[in-house]
Amino acid sequence: MNKKTILNYKELDLTLRRLACELVENHQDFTDTVLIGIQPRGVYLLYKLVSIIQNDYNIENISTGELDITFFRDDFGRRDELLKANSTEINIEVEGKKVVFVDDVLYSGRSIRSALSAIQSFGRPSNIELLVLIDRRFSRELPIQPDYSGRKVDSIDTQRVEVEWNDEKQKNAVYLTKKVLK
Amino acid sequence: MSLSVDNLLGIKYLNQKDLQLIFETADKFKEIINRPIKKVPTLRDITIANLFFENSTRTKLSFELAQKRLSADVVNFSASQSSVKKGETLVDTVNNILAMKVDMVVLRHSSVGAGVFLSKHTKTTIINAGDGTHEHPTQALLDSYTMIENIGDIGGKNILIVGDITHSRVALSNILALKLQGANIKICGPNTLIPKYLTNLGLEIEFDIKKALNWCDVANVLRVQNERMDVNYFPSIREYRKLFGIDKEMLNSLDKKIVLMHPGPINRGVELTSDVADSDQSVILNQVENGVAVRMAVMYLLAQNK
Numbered sequence: 001m002n003k004k005t006i007l008n009y010k011e012l013d014l015t016l017r018r019l020a021c022e023l024v025e026n027h028q029d030f031t032d033t034v035l036i037g038i039q040p041r042g043v044y045l046l047y048k049l050v051s052i053i054q055n056d057y058n059i060e061n062i063s064t065g066e067l068d069i070t071f072f073r074d075d076f077g078r079r080d081e082l083l084k085a086n087s088t089e090i091n092i093e094v095e096g097k098k099v100v101f102v103d104d105v106l107y108s109g110r111s112i113r114s115a116l117s118a119i120q121s122f123g124r125p126s127n128i129e130l131l132v133l134i135d136r137r138f139s140r141e142l143p144i145q146p147d148y149s150g151r152k153v154d155s156i157d158t159q160r161v162e163v164e165w166n167d168e169k170q171k172n173a174v175y176l177t178k179k180v181l182k
Numbered sequence: 183m184s185l186s187v188d189n190l191l192g193i194k195y196l197n198q199k200d201l202q203l204i205f206e207t208a209d210k211f212k213e214i215i216n217r218p219i220k221k222v223p224t225l226r227d228i229t230i231a232n233l234f235f236e237n238s239t240r241t242k243l244s245f246e247l248a249q250k251r252l253s254a255d256v257v258n259f260s261a262s263q264s265s266v267k268k269g270e271t272l273v274d275t276v277n278n279i280l281a282m283k284v285d286m287v288v289l290r291h292s293s294v295g296a297g298v299f300l301s302k303h304t305k306t307t308i309i310n311a312g313d314g315t316h317e318h319p320t321q322a323l324l325d326s327y328t329m330i331e332n333i334g335d336i337g338g339k340n341i342l343i344v345g346d347i348t349h350s351r352v353a354l355s356n357i358l359a360l361k362l363q364g365a366n367i368k369i370c371g372p373n374t375l376i377p378k379y380l381t382n383l384g385l386e387i388e389f390d391i392k393k394a395l396n397w398c399d400v401a402n403v404l405r406v407q408n409e410r411m412d413v414n415y416f417p418s419i420r421e422y423r424k425l426f427g428i429d430k431e432m433l434n435s436l437d438k439k440i441v442l443m444h445p446g447p448i449n450r451g452v453e454l455t456s457d458v459a460d461s462d463q464s465v466i467l468n469q470v471e472n473g474v475a476v477r478m479a480v481m482y483l484l485a486q487n488k
Contacts, residue, residue, distance in 0.1 A: 071214065071222035071252075071482075082184040082486055085210040121219040 006134070006153055006161070007174040015150040019131060020052040022148050023100065026129075030062045033098045034125075038115055039068040039086035042103035044165050045133055049102065063097075065090035069114035088118075095123030100147075104163045106132040109144035134161050134174060185483045189308040191297045192317035193358040201362060205327050207479035208472070215251060215474055225254035228485050230286040231279050234311070235261040235272075238290055240446055240470065241311050241321070245288050248477035257284065272296065273303045280306050286485065289313075307484050315349050321445050322355030324476040326363065328469045329400050332441045337364035342394050344426060345404035345453055346375045348415070352445045353404060357383060370394040371404075371426060374415040391426050396436055402443040403428065403453045419452055429455040433463065441465055 007015060027033040030053075037046030043066050053059050070085035101115055112130060119125065131148035136155050153161060153176065160179045165172050183203060187195050214222055230249050234242055242258075249256045259279065276287060287304075289297050290311040297310035312318040329336050341360050347353045347369055360367050361383070368386045369376055376387060388394040395401055406422060416422050428442070442454070442464045450456050459466060 068210065070210075071224045073224075076224055077227070077486065082483070084183070085207065087210065088213055117223065121214075121217045121221075123218065 002178065004176040005173060006176055007151060009170050009172050012150075012172050012174060015133070016048055017052055017056070019133075019148055019150055020049050020056065023049065023131070024053060024057050024059065027098065027100070029059055032096075032126075033100060034063040034065060034092055034094050035100050035102055036065045036067050036090070036094075036115075036119065038101055038103040038111060039066055039070075039088070041105070041163065042101070045104050045163075046102040048165075049131075063092045065092060065094075067101075067115055067118055069111055069118050072114040072118040074110060074114065090122050093123060094119060094125050096126050097123075099125040099128045101128065101130045103130070103132050105134045105136060105161045106130070106144070106146055106149075107136045107139050107161075109140045109142035112144045113142050133163060136161060185487055188484070188487050189297070189301050189310075190319050190480055190484060191301060191308065191310050193319045193322050193355045193362070194317070196319075196359075196362070198362050201323070201326065201359065204323055204476065204479050204483065205330065207483060208323075208327055208475045211251075211478040211482070212472065212475040215471075215478075221251050221253060223253045224482060225249070225252040225485055228252075228285045229255040229257065229283060230288060230481070231257045231259060231284045232288045232311075233259045233276065233279070233290070235289075235291040235296075236312070238311070240473070241290065241318075244470070244473040245309075245311060245320075245477055248474045248481060251474065252478055252481060254286075254481070257282075272300065276300055276304055276306075280304060286481065307487070309480060309484065312351050314351065315354075316351050317355045317358075318351040319355050319359075320473070320477055320480060321352045322359040323480065324469055324473040325352075325356055325402060325443060325445065326359045327476050328443060328465055328472050329441070331468070331472070332465055333399050335363075336360065336400075339365050339400070340368065340398045341365045342368050342370060342388075342398035342401040343404065344370045344391065344394070344401055344428075346406045346415075347371055347380065347404070348375045348377050349407040350404045356402060357385065368394055368397060372416045372422065391428065392432060392435070395428070395432065395440060396438075398440055400441040400443060401428070402445075404445065405447065406449055406452055423452055427452060427455070428458050430457045430461070433458055433461070439463060443469055445469070 035046055037043035050062050066089040068086040068088045070083050129147040132146045133150040135146050135149040135152045137152050158179050160177050162175045162177055185200050186197055232245055246256055286307040288309045288311050292314050294314040294316040296313045297308050301308050310319055343353055368388050370388045370391055444466050448459050
């Protein structure tokens with residue numbers, strides 16, 4: 001097996017609309033909610049969801065932000081390659097707000113642990129939820145579970161989940177591939 | 183991609199990609215130091231010793247703040263209160279400190295090449311925070327970073343360095359960093375304070391301050407280092423001020439609006455008048471702010487190279 005499709009373009013579109021619908025169900029007009037995309041790959045998913053919510057539900061003024069977790073990771077000095085940071089763009093108050101973290105794949109849970117620490121630099125949210133497109137079950141290293149999940153996937157450590165975004169060619173899809181060992 | 187060096191001993195050991203990586207990383211840290219909570223836990227298991235064998239206020243403070251923002255453990259050492267006075271050698275002093283499990287050393291020393299010497303005799307990561315009149319790499323990095331912030335990519339831009347070049351470690355590091363980025367560099371100052379070797383670096387020298395200012399996009403004005411002068415290099419402060427000092431009248435008479443920088447501390451009324459130092463063309467305090475971000479970037483990147 002080299003590349004197995006988990007979600008094709010149509011299925012992915014349906015899943016995104018369902019996730020957007022669930023968000024609207026729980027957050028209504030998003031007045032007290034801030035959607036935060038986890039850099040780098042959660043950000044694209046975030047804006048896809050925001051665009052669906054705006055177009056399908058006519059909800060404008062959704063507060064969003066982009067959070068980079070690099071400096072909050074727990075594996076500093078334990079990796080061979082350099083941990084290079086992405087930008088953080090949080091220009092809104094998160095104090096007392098309902099925050100939803102948005103990321104593409106939930107695997108060990110360590111990125112989300114880092115995000116939970118990183119968001120504190122911007123205030124104390126009233127509560128934090130987690131939305132992921134793909135939940136890789138049975139691979140968690142920390143007690144972290146999603147509140148919204150697009151698809152649950154059973155995979156092993158030597159596999160990798162790849163989310164590809166290509167709106168122009170209508171090739172958005174999620175694949176299960178073999179991890180390339182460096 | 184990581185830094186090509188394990189220590190930051192001078193700009194001359196860095197390449198263009200290193201500078202780019204440092205500046206990109208500093209961007210991220212600059213955002214962090216403007217957050218309500220300015221601290222990240224990245225270097226929490228790293229201990230850094232600041233060894234200052236020579237007086238320093240802002241560099242030491244800037245390094246210490248950068249270390250604390252990164253959550254590193256910090257120990258400070260100043261030569262005046264140490265066994266150096268009792269005759270201990272530099273290597274012995276440092277090895278004793280390293281025996282206490284210190285991971286990184288920030289070194290300021292009055293001897294040229296102190297950092298290079300130490301890197302050959304110890305196994306720790308060394309950051310040169312100024313070695314005599316030789317190099318002050320983090321100052322040059324923060325200067326370049328501030329220039330880029332103000333005028334964009336400095337390749338092909340005209341950068342003027344004014345003042346006491348002979349006694350300035352900031353000058354040499356700046357020149358090397360600017361050359362790496364492809365900037366056009368001109369030097370302006372009293373003939374006695376411009377070392378002869380500068381022409382070997384392909385730099386132009388201008389003695390007319392007004393002509394030089396009209397040429398440049400950014401002027402980095404250096405301090406007259408009276409404390410390092412064993413003889414008189416120019417007749418009087420009054421004459422220096424008249425020939426190389428920058429005042430508001432001169433600034434307003436230029437053809438364009440230039441950016442003014444100064445590594446501090448300023449001799450107000452000598453290199454720059456107060457109204458110039460505090461004008462909207464001066465980015466001196468931005469340099470200080472950027473200093474923390476750039477030093478965070480350098481320590482973050484070097485700690486990963488360990």
